[in-house]
Amino acid sequence: MADRQLLRKIPKMDELIQNDMINALQQKVGRDTLLDVIRQIIDELRQAILKNEPGFIPEEELEIQAIVNKVQQKIEQICEIQIRKVMNGTGVILHTNLGRSPLGEYTKDVLQEIAGGYSNLELDLNTGKRGSRYQHMKELLLKLTGAEDAIVVNNNAGAVLLVLSAVAKGKEVIISRGELVEIGGSFRVPEVMEQSGSKLVEVGATNKCYLKDYEKAITDETGTLMKVHRSNFKLLGFTHDTTLEELMQLSEERQIPVINDLGSGLFMDLQPYGYPYEPTVQEVVASGCDIVTFSGDKLLGGTQAGIIVGKATWIKKIASHPLTRALRVDKLTLCALEATLKQYLHPQKALQQIPTVRMMTISPDELEKKAQSFKHFLPEEIKGLRISVEKSYSQVGGGAYPGHEMESRSISFRGNEETTTQLERYLRTGKPAIMGRLSEGAYFLDVRTIFESDFSVIVKRLNDWTQRSDPR
Numbered sequence: 001m002a003d004r005q006l007l008r009k010i011p012k013m014d015e016l017i018q019n020d021m022i023n024a025l026q027q028k029v030g031r032d033t034l035l036d037v038i039r040q041i042i043d044e045l046r047q048a049i050l051k052n053e054p055g056f057i058p059e060e061e062l063e064i065q066a067i068v069n070k071v072q073q074k075i076e077q078i079c080e081i082q083i084r085k086v087m088n089g090t091g092v093i094l095h096t097n098l099g100r101s102p103l104g105e106y107t108k109d110v111l112q113e114i115a116g117g118y119s120n121l122e123l124d125l126n127t128g129k130r131g132s133r134y135q136h137m138k139e140l141l142l143k144l145t146g147a148e149d150a151i152v153v154n155n156n157a158g159a160v161l162l163v164l165s166a167v168a169k170g171k172e173v174i175i176s177r178g179e180l181v182e183i184g185g186s187f188r189v190p191e192v193m194e195q196s197g198s199k200l201v202e203v204g205a206t207n208k209c210y211l212k213d214y215e216k217a218i219t220d221e222t223g224t225l226m227k228v229h230r231s232n233f234k235l236l237g238f239t240h241d242t243t244l245e246e247l248m249q250l251s252e253e254r255q256i257p258v259i260n261d262l263g264s265g266l267f268m269d270l271q272p273y274g275y276p277y278e279p280t281v282q283e284v285v286a287s288g289c290d291i292v293t294f295s296g297d298k299l300l301g302g303t304q305a306g307i308i309v310g311k312a313t314w315i316k317k318i319a320s321h322p323l324t325r326a327l328r329v330d331k332l333t334l335c336a337l338e339a340t341l342k343q344y345l346h347p348q349k350a351l352q353q354i355p356t357v358r359m360m361t362i363s364p365d366e367l368e369k370k371a372q373s374f375k376h377f378l379p380e381e382i383k384g385l386r387i388s389v390e391k392s393y394s395q396v397g398g399g400a401y402p403g404h405e406m407e408s409r410s411i412s413f414r415g416n417e418e419t420t421t422q423l424e425r426y427l428r429t430g431k432p433a434i435m436g437r438l439s440e441g442a443y444f445l446d447v448r449t450i451f452e453s454d455f456s457v458i459v460k461r462l463n464d465w466t467q468r469s470d471p472r
């Protein structure tokens with residue numbers, strides 16, 4: 001039975017809005033929002049009393065002060081920006097759930113300047129006439145990739161959809177069965193092709209595809225030959241791929257364009273840093289490939305974007321397609337990308353200053369030093385968990401270099417499994433959020449993906465945790 005008497009004790013709306021503390025909250029949110037919040041809280045209390053046995057809601061919870069506190073808390077929560085800073089101790093550099101590439105200092109400075117004001121986004125300052133938003137980074141992209149022309153859209157999935165729509169609508173697209181991949185659960189090559197109005201022609205077998213397979217599939221309806229980077233998986237064992245060079249020969253003989261979706265878009269050879277061979281964008285362009293697409297926020301280390309480079313006639317056709325307008329990039333994207341790309345003019349700078357590239361190329365020795373300097377600020381143990389520096393392995397993530405593991409260093413917390421689970425939860429749900437890795441009962445923070453400037457904050461959060469009596 002509901003406690004009717006208790007219901008009557010819920011303060012009235014009038015009474016609450018006259019409260020000084022509640023009134024003061026109108027500085028934070030407007031009156032309408034404030035009233036909504038109060039109504040919601042009163043309603044929740046009423047429902048809780050109606051649905052439960054007497055005593056479920058203690059009488060103190062109905063006192064004005066208790067309700068004022070609840071209103072204050074709720075308003076604070078509403079006013080808080082929901083996208084929060086996360087410190088990444090997972091060791092996965094391109095973590096799509098964590099926003100992929102962090103931007104470097106220079107890029108942040110440029111963004112700060114442009115974001116809060118007007119810019120020459122679509123204005124040619126020399127003539128005073130209308131300009132193109134795609135012009136600003138075009139020269140830079142041409143210089144860096146060697147392509148004839150370039151355009152940038154919202155993301156690489158959009159770039160592939162746009163390219164296929166502009167180049168192959170109503171025509172056949174020949175692609176190897178081994179490259180009909182799914183990336184990130186929502187981008188499947190066959191489905192994107194269908195959306196673009198082009199017709200998929202699969203050739204070869206999953207593990208083997210020869211040039212003759214493409215050759216046999218060419219008809220009068222063929223619009224393009226396509227190559228897609230497998231990105232998030234590796235084909236091992238009894239396999240054969242047709243190389244881009246072979247495809248380019250066929251393309252020349254039969255006068256059919258080739259599209260290559262590179263996925264990540266690498267600008268630098270990373271083999272000196274222990275990575276397996278991957279073709280760079282420059283190499284693919286130099287092979288004569290007609291259209292090349294790649295992401296802005298994967299290995300390149302910039303912001304979310306889809307970059308399309310290639311032969312001028314095709315890029316012109318793509319630029320005038322109506323989807324280009326629908327996939328248009330904002331000034332913040334263009335700005336962040338231009339600033340990131342500028343650093344590639346000096347590869348040594350790119351290595352040092354683009355966080356993604358830096359994290360990919362930092363050596364185990366440097367990581368050891370980084371881990372020891374972090375460890376220096378930490379006690380030997382907290383809440384019975386032993387803290388040490390351990391060798392670990394991190395990954396690039398974001399579908400790049402699948403299966404490739406880089407030697408790294410982690411701060412480990414070993415001991416009672418219940419305690420490590422509590423630690424993981426405490427760090428993940430607090431502010432700023434800290435993401436680590438639980439493995440076989442121990443907790444790990446991989447220092448590869450943690451910024452040195454964040455060490456002190458993590459130390460403070462760990463200290464706060466040890467001082468809590470509530471285990472969570």
Ligand SMILES: *Cc1c(COP(=O)(O)O)cnc(C)c1O
Nearest residue numbers: 155156157183229231263295399
């Ligand atoms: C990641 C990826 C995409 C999608 O790129 P987004 O920028 O995330 O839209 C498309 N193709 C390949 C091969 C990829 O690796």
